[in-house]
Amino acid sequence: MSKMQRIGVLTSGGDAPGMNAAIRAVVLTASQYGLEVIGFRHGFNGIFQRDFQLLQSTDVRQISHLGGTILKSARCKALPQPGGAELAAQILHELGIDALLVIGGDGSFRGCMALSHYYQGQIVGLPGTIDNDLDGTDLTIGFATALQTALDAIDKIRDTADAFERTFLVEVMGRHTGYLALSAGIAGSAEQIICPEYGETVDVADIAADIRSYQQQHGACSYIIVLAETMYPAGAAALAQELSVQSDTECRAVVLGHLQRGGSPVGSDRILATKLGAYAVEQLMAGHAHLMMAGEQAGQAVLFPLSLTGAQHKKADPFLLAWQDRVLQQHKAT
Amino acid sequence: MSKMQRIGVLTSGGDAPGMNAAIRAVVLTASQYGLEVIGFRHGFNGIFQRDFQLLQSTDVRQISHLGGTILKSARCKALPQPGGAELAAQILHELGIDALLVIGGDGSFRGCMALSHYYQGQIVGLPGTIDNDLDGTDLTIGFATALQTALDAIDKIRDTADAFERTFLVEVMGRHTGYLALSAGIAGSAEQIICPEYGETVDVADIAADIRSYQQQHGACSYIIVLAETMYPAGAAALAQELSVQSDTECRAVVLGHLQRGGSPVGSDRILATKLGAYAVEQLMAGHAHLMMAGEQAGQAVLFPLSLTGAQHKKADPFLLAWQDRVLQQHKAT
Amino acid sequence: MSKMQRIGVLTSGGDAPGMNAAIRAVVLTASQYGLEVIGFRHGFNGIFQRDFQLLQSTDVRQISHLGGTILKSARCKALPQPGGAELAAQILHELGIDALLVIGGDGSFRGCMALSHYYQGQIVGLPGTIDNDLDGTDLTIGFATALQTALDAIDKIRDTADAFERTFLVEVMGRHTGYLALSAGIAGSAEQIICPEYGETVDVADIAADIRSYQQQHGACSYIIVLAETMYPAGAAALAQELSVQSDTECRAVVLGHLQRGGSPVGSDRILATKLGAYAVEQLMAGHAHLMMAGEQAGQAVLFPLSLTGAQHKKADPFLLAWQDRVLQQHKAT
Amino acid sequence: MSKMQRIGVLTSGGDAPGMNAAIRAVVLTASQYGLEVIGFRHGFNGIFQRDFQLLQSTDVRQISHLGGTILKSARCKALPQPGGAELAAQILHELGIDALLVIGGDGSFRGCMALSHYYQGQIVGLPGTIDNDLDGTDLTIGFATALQTALDAIDKIRDTADAFERTFLVEVMGRHTGYLALSAGIAGSAEQIICPEYGETVDVADIAADIRSYQQQHGACSYIIVLAETMYPAGAAALAQELSVQSDTECRAVVLGHLQRGGSPVGSDRILATKLGAYAVEQLMAGHAHLMMAGEQAGQAVLFPLSLTGAQHKKADPFLLAWQDRVLQQHKAT
Incomplete structure (x- = not known):
């Protein structure tokens, strides 16, 4: 990991409001470390198709308020194919990508795990999904x-x-x-x-x-x-x-x-996305982010193993679940 | 029309944002003429079921921004029944309702026509429907x-x-x-x-x-x-x-x-509703509003025969229809 | 006017939501006539500074919902200077601009009048201002x-x-x-x-x-x-x-x-802007739009002399002015 | 605390979006315990002026989406006066109010402390302020x-x-x-x-x-x-x-x-308000909420001493503060 120079970023799976704010934070933070950022388009497909663009500060100046993702998103059929992960890793190596940031959900993170068997760089996940169904973070970007x-x-x-x-x-x-x-x-x-x-x-x-x-x-x-x-x-x-x-x-x-x-992300999504994007790059530089997801728990940015993000079914707030049920029961009782 | 003292108002058919602003304008304007306003609830049903309330200025102070209708709405099964219109007219007479304002669409106006065979007071329509499918007004309240x-x-x-x-x-x-x-x-x-x-x-x-x-x-x-x-x-x-x-x-x-x-009405709907509500009451007082709809054409409040509001199929803007089609055709041509 | 081939468009004065939808309509309509569209940036300054860009259909695909203006706006100090209008006209001629569309308000239209003394092509105005203070159109784009x-x-x-x-x-x-x-x-x-x-x-x-x-x-x-x-x-x-x-x-x-x-334009502003942008180009092609503003009156697109758009003080709706006053007076009376 | 039968609730200080959702939750939860809820109007003034209303489930059915507060708010001049807190306590006792819930900010909680010297019932605070300047809760209702x-x-x-x-x-x-x-x-x-x-x-x-x-x-x-x-x-x-x-x-x-x-509260404010309103009543019934604020920390409803809510200056997120500063510094450096 010595001398990280170029990192890749992509958005994958169902789009979620706030993905652009995460991209912006990644680019602005990377810029502080002198890192070059390559944005792959259409999720993992951008790797296979060598469809990418250099992302500089000026490219991300006014994107945080936009819904969707400037990098486009997609499900990728090539990655799960036999030889897919190997090929993707090879292309990343060819392009000199020292680390890869993936903004997406459950399926995208499984793609990361597959890729990790062949790719030498760090892979870091950012939780981007409206479903808030990932363990390891209180909220996902877009929820x-x-x-x-x-x-x-x-x-x-x-x-x-x-x-x-x-x-x-x-x-x-x-x-x-x-x-x-x-x-x-x-x-x-x-x-x-x-x-x-x-x-x-x-x-x-x-x-x-x-x-x-x-x-x-x-x-x-x-x-x-x-x-x-x-x-x-x-x-x-x-x-x-x-x-x-x-x-x-x-x-x-x-x-x-x-x-x-869709829609312009609300304030808290933009803030969460900014925080996690910045944190992910910092942890990357510190060298301990490999196969981790950058999440937030109790207001603190944290790392959580990517492999465990989908392990349990994250449950909705038990306090509110119980309260709502009592309100409903009371109508029955009356 | 000598000595109008008490008028009725109701909202009928599919609810449309701005109905409340119309009710407010009716009440505030009626108050200028010393008229009492009776609000019937659930459309024409409120007549049959004698379900109504006195509406005073304070009752309508902060309602214009609310979606839906404070008088509730409904389709009325009783009115089209044999004897229905006659019964409704009789109740209106009993209640001393000198004129009736109906905020609704096509079907509601047909109800007005039926009622007019038996009811002695003026009946005035206000165009309230999101469909903008009524002739006689450029726009309907709610569109x-x-x-x-x-x-x-x-x-x-x-x-x-x-x-x-x-x-x-x-x-x-x-x-x-x-x-x-x-x-x-x-x-x-x-x-x-x-x-x-x-x-x-x-x-x-x-x-x-x-x-x-x-x-x-x-x-x-x-x-x-x-x-x-x-x-x-x-x-x-x-x-x-x-x-x-x-x-x-x-x-x-x-x-x-x-x-x-649903939803809080946008500015233009609240303004249109206010204008038509005020105008309808003024025309009522002037005595020439019977079986007319209060609409707006070219910025001017106007009366239009209720019986003709559904006569033609109001067409969308021909200029924009043609333009959109040419844009589409051009893609084909290319 | 024989063989119009290239037209210019600019946004000038205070920005107004809907300007982008007008630009889109201009470009899509021009494209139907095989016209090239040159967008000058920062209002009339873009002429003086030769700061412009070719605008094609793909450039305006997703801009109608954006506030502000993709062409930027500005007040222009150079145009009213002695020799300013002459210089601007000369540059427009050099660039082969056969006609100029200006989206703006009162001050921008005065700039058009000045320019017209030296410029040979047609000049057409589009009413873009949140103030709705232009005669010749019921509403301005942005209001x-x-x-x-x-x-x-x-x-x-x-x-x-x-x-x-x-x-x-x-x-x-x-x-x-x-x-x-x-x-x-x-x-x-x-x-x-x-x-x-x-x-x-x-x-x-x-x-x-x-x-x-x-x-x-x-x-x-x-x-x-x-x-x-x-x-x-x-x-x-x-x-x-x-x-x-x-x-x-x-x-x-x-x-x-x-x-x-600021803000994403509401529906009616996008529609008005689309209609006037399309209409302006059509009238330009028909050859009778010179020094006219494309406005809308009573739902119809119309031309109105640019020189008269600021002649009178356009008044707010007299019906509503009077009604609001009576409501206020009634509180005093009580 | 044996036999709690009637509780009071009021909103005090600057209004904050979500106060109504908190009132609703208090009433619906109290109803589960058979508690009567008395809503005092205009903050603590409602106590002094005996200006209150019984709040039942039907009164709070559709209030959560409304900005402001159905109980009105105010700063209270009477409470800090000599004898003020004593008089308020006396009136609460007379009215048989067994516990008091106060939705407000710093100043309102100081009022609670003063009142507690004379009032025998439990006093519980709910953090309602757009400033998010209270210790003991991650977020305040309205922020x-x-x-x-x-x-x-x-x-x-x-x-x-x-x-x-x-x-x-x-x-x-x-x-x-x-x-x-x-x-x-x-x-x-x-x-x-x-x-x-x-x-x-x-x-x-x-x-x-x-x-x-x-x-x-x-x-x-x-x-x-x-x-x-x-x-x-x-x-x-x-x-x-x-x-x-x-x-x-x-x-x-x-x-x-x-x-x-103002404004209709966003989702997270309504949820927080609902949770804290419900939790406050539950803790009241459990008997350990006196002079505590019901807050939320790391997703859990918690109690926090009212007396400490304003003790420190709650700081904004240090991670984001530092990041934003580095972004700014970088522009300087370049």
Whole structure:
């Protein structure tokens, strides 16, 4: 690692608001050490296709507020192929890349692990995903913005739900964790939240009974259910229809979908991205970042083994999970 | 019309941002004439169920910025029933309601026409619908906010579409007119807009060819199609899948749905609603507003016969329709 | 005008949201006619300094949603100098610029008039200013966004004003017209609006009396005054202090200032800019646009003599001015 | 503490977005324990004036998204008077208030300490202030929203600053801590941040030199300075003027002022407020919350002595402070 001169950076997997702020911080920090930064485009594909650009301070001056990623993103089919990681490592060596920073999620980090068998330089991960489903960091880059996007939608839907005293089912992303669903639901005063932490299956009759007992208690009123994306395989529309029948109320579904990935990052995402980007480069220079993810825990930047970031299912806040459940139960009890 | 003393107001049909600003203006203006304002709740249902409240200046002080409607809205099943209009008229007479203001869309205005056969007071309509599908007014209350909501979503989706150089299909509301689709598409720099004004049917092969030729010209890049809600009966998801196959690109669908109805109204909606609410009451006092809609044309508040508001299919801006088409055609030509 | 081949475009004066959408429309439309578009940077300075760039379709693909202007803006000191206009014309001729499009306001259009004495090509103006103070167009590009920015601020200030039942003075831009003040005030349910249309001077004692009588009527409550920027030369802070003393309430000032110029343009600004940019190029090709501004009146794109755009003081909506005044007077009367 | 039956809640001091979500959580949680909740209006004044209301679940159904506070806020002059705390305690006893929850900042918590000498019930604080200047909690309720408001303004100002390549000075709140200034500055890619953590005085010549050397390095470009409110007693406008002279660039000031206090709370503020409101009531029931503040540290709800919340000057993130400084220094060095 003596004499690090040139590092690579790429964004991979689902894009997340804040990735650009991370790129900016990487470049500005690298510049302090006299490091050259090469940005690969379209995730790991940029390595295979030798599609890259030199990133200098002026290139990243006004990018932090932009959604998406100036380096583009993609899933890479070549890396998991037999010989893929070996080839990528070879190209990185040819290009004189002394270390590689990968901003992405679970799948991207598995790509890093594969690459590490052949690549000699340090590989450091930065947690960039709206799902907040990585262990080793309190929050991932992009989560706070996605929460805000989901919340803005729920606030708007509440207006209509209130005007018509209607039930709405709002499906949010989050993959295997209910972090986004719970957060958006709590913030949006959702009457009910359906996410994996409350159990893997959805009991439609039970929910229909909840709606009815809530409306018996409060009179005709809006009722918003936030649904984590994996919970009802037949889809939110099907669940809404089923609930309409079983609860004898009018229930509509809204699937937020890909609009949750975009948008100008909120303040906390830009700050987190800046911090982790800076920290990652510093730790790289200090030489102990190899196969680590730069995360933040309790306000402190920390390193965490990349191999463990997806080991457990990160759980949403148990305090809030329990509280929301008690609020719901109380309506039943009354 | 001698001695008008008490008027009724209600919001009916799909809620639209700005309805509250209209209610405020009605109340503040009525107060200048010493009129009492009775707000019926849940649209025409509030008449049948005698569910109403006195609205005074203090009740409407801080409501203009709120989405939805403080009077609630609903479709009314009782009014179109045999004897329904007669009963409603009778109740209005009993309550001493000298005139009725109805904030809503097409269907609500048909309700007004029915009611007018039995009700002796003036009936005035205010155009409240996000679809901007009423003749007699340049814009309806709620359209500008719905446009902004759709545009914010498209801007976010563009981030992701750009990061992945992917095709997205965004379905927006608008009923039988492409006003919202065209406006959101132009504002969002959509590569393509599919709305009734361009023809009633969707030629999937044609669109797939457009995508391919655009990407041949520009290289891999995002491609956003705004789709008016009525255009593809099988749904946006089905169309996206079909396009993926035929264009050999990855095409995803996002259906904005009910989130387009809510939200704090943008400035122009609050101003339009204020103006029309004030104007409607003034014209009521002047005695020539019966069965008229208060609209705005070329910046001037005007009256327009309620019976004609749905007569034609209001068309989206022909200049922009033609321009957008030429832009699209040019990509084909190249 | 035979064989127009190359046109120039520049943005000048105070920047306004939507300028980029206008540039995009100019380029896309010019491309339909096979015209080359040269973008001068920093307003007219770009001519003098030969600081320009070729603008092609790909350069303007994703710019409509951006605030500011990709061509930069500036006030130009060289143009009004003796010999300035002559020199600019000479450079334009040298560069083979067959026509010039200027997106800006009053001052920029005076620059166009000066240039026209020496320049042989057509000169066309596009109304780009947040002040909406140009005759010949219902709205200027940027006004709707500035209104929304001011309104968002007023909505936030209302929260605090309500919590503390306090008086706030919010100063907005608008130069010599009260268009922005009236619009923001009506939309924000301001209790009072101080703008030139109500008289050129501010009677502090009168306003203080208004505050007191309003609070006598409504009890302790928030009271928001929107102040047009030119109305109180000593500044909003001084006026707030004076009002605090004379009304014996706590009055605070917030000066929105330059944040009103920025931000992603709202939908209607992007649409207006697109329409006028396209229309200007079309009229240029048709040969009758020289020294005209492309504006919109009653939904139709129109040409209007550049020389007359600043002739009168465009007045804010008389209906709303009168209505707001009656609402205020009624509080006094009670 | 046996048989707690009725608790009081009030919001005090500067309002902060999220206070309503805290009130909602207090009421919903209290309801689980069968506690009656009395909301005092206008801070501690509501006690003295016996101005209060019973708060039930239905009263707080749709309040979390609202800025301000439904209980109003105020500074209270009566409490610090001789005999004030004694009288307040007496009234609380008369009203049968078994415990009091105070949502506010530093000054409000000092009021709690005073009250505790006479009042027998538990007193619990909830950190509600946009300044994030309380020890014992990572974040205060309202900070995240104020950061977003400041950031939105900076993003808009950047548009104009970029268009004109101008220097802007943006003054943000924060009282004696630079938390808000640093956060908004980092998130907004501010070229410079002036806050107490970098030293108590402002060296104008030094900053002017920074601006010049930055623009020598980058060419003409925007330069944004975020200024913490206490740093330049003569005011931001005076500093801007001084900088204009000394740096020979055009420097403008924007003072965000009170608009930073308002607005619909962002997701993380609503979640924090919900969590702390719920936790405070639970700890009250458990009997160990007296004279404690309910805060959050490292994701865990915790109790922290009220008397120590203002003991130290809470410092902004040292990692980011140092990083931002190195970025600035590097421009000098170059």
